[in-house]
Amino acid sequence: MDKKKQQKVRLVDLAAYCGVSMSTASRALSGTPGVRTELREKVMAAAKTLNYYTPTSIAGAKVIVAASAVAMLDHQRQQFTTFVLEGIRARAEILGAEIVTRPIANLNEEQTVLEQALQDDEIAGLLFITMDDETMLAQTRGFSKPVILVNGDDPSMELSSIAPCNRAAAASATSYLNQEGHNKILFMAHRGRRTIERRLEGWRDRITEMGHTDWKALFVDVDDWTPEAARKAILDHMERSGQNFSAVLCAGDSLAFGAIMGLLEKGLKVPEDISVIGMDGLPQGEFVSPPLTSVHIPMKEIGMHAIDMLRDQLAEPDRLSKRVELYCKLVPRASHAPCKKA
Numbered sequence: 001m002d003k004k005k006q007q008k009v010r011l012v013d014l015a016a017y018c019g020v021s022m023s024t025a026s027r028a029l030s031g032t033p034g035v036r037t038e039l040r041e042k043v044m045a046a047a048k049t050l051n052y053y054t055p056t057s058i059a060g061a062k063v064i065v066a067a068s069a070v071a072m073l074d075h076q077r078q079q080f081t082t083f084v085l086e087g088i089r090a091r092a093e094i095l096g097a098e099i100v101t102r103p104i105a106n107l108n109e110e111q112t113v114l115e116q117a118l119q120d121d122e123i124a125g126l127l128f129i130t131m132d133d134e135t136m137l138a139q140t141r142g143f144s145k146p147v148i149l150v151n152g153d154d155p156s157m158e159l160s161s162i163a164p165c166n167r168a169a170a171a172s173a174t175s176y177l178n179q180e181g182h183n184k185i186l187f188m189a190h191r192g193r194r195t196i197e198r199r200l201e202g203w204r205d206r207i208t209e210m211g212h213t214d215w216k217a218l219f220v221d222v223d224d225w226t227p228e229a230a231r232k233a234i235l236d237h238m239e240r241s242g243q244n245f246s247a248v249l250c251a252g253d254s255l256a257f258g259a260i261m262g263l264l265e266k267g268l269k270v271p272e273d274i275s276v277i278g279m280d281g282l283p284q285g286e287f288v289s290p291p292l293t294s295v296h297i298p299m300k301e302i303g304m305h306a307i308d309m310l311r312d313q314l315a316e317p318d319r320l321s322k323r324v325e326l327y328c329k330l331v332p333r334a335s336h337a338p339c340k341k342a
Helices: 002-006 013-016 022-030 037-049 068-079 080-095 107-119 136-139 168-178 192-210 227-241 253-265 299-315
Strands: 062-067 098-104 121-128 146-150 160-164 187-188 219-221 247-250 275-280 293-296 323-326 329-331
Touching: 002 136, 013 037, 013 068, 022 037, 022 187, 037 098, 062 068, 062 107, 062 253, 068 080, 068 098, 080 121, 080 146, 080 187, 080 299, 098 107, 107 121, 121 299, 146 299, 160 168, 168 187, 168 192, 168 275, 168 293, 187 192, 187 275, 219 227, 219 299, 219 329, 253 275, 293 299, 299 323
Parallel strands: 062 098, 062 121, 121 146, 146 160, 160 323, 187 219, 187 247, 247 275, 275 293
Antiparallel strands: 293 329
16 A cells, blocks of 8 residues: 555556446546445545545535626627536536626726635636636736636636637638638638637638638638628628639638528529538537538537636646647538539
């Protein structure tokens, strides 16, 4: 036993010591339902005996989930924030934590939330959803309780964050279209947020490799995230530049819906004439005509991992900040096809 104490004990070692599977040991440690009380107590006691690292429990603690103005607008329109919140709540319920939601549209509201967190000893930490404003980030850095940025990042890396692998996701979708024979791939986005800029960069990386030196000729900056804004934007682009593309990659599913509307209005068929791919993986994508090929963002998983990151930060307050990005999977449907040969 002394020898085991001197070595780093792995989950497989703990499971073998207790005579259970690794999945059972993991569920017992994390507080996941479905493990008998006596078995959970056995695993926890063994973990203590073997000096196995277990994250700090946040059972009974409060976690403030503060949504920025951008997150609240998204919540009303596209549901991205809604799904992230679902993931946060689901994981918090398993761990026994209480979620307290707050809007933060400006600096004063953020200051109020931070003061509340300081005054309430039951509040373990905070999750800030979709915060990009540098002034608001600056007010949050150095806070005495853990703060995790959700669907965002801190350029200074002082705050830990979790987000989709935006750059890689857009690059992968662009490469997928290129493998289908498409070389002229239009990209549509509403610029401004850092996470969206990463998507633009991923697309730009790939079309530059394809030989396009003037990427702006294939980029459409949409005024808003609404389908109507995207419909107008693609029609305006075609009025100026003609049909200089065979495929469209959109930085959001809502833009893809609008792009399809605009292409149909021009008398073009999707995907026979133009392929369209979105990014988000919203459920309604299955019901548009044609069903939308989309890069699925793991929205619920982002929320669930955010709670775990907060718990880990509580367990090791001095641990270095980190930026976590989750894999995004392209789900093919009927809105794309191989490029027609000239």
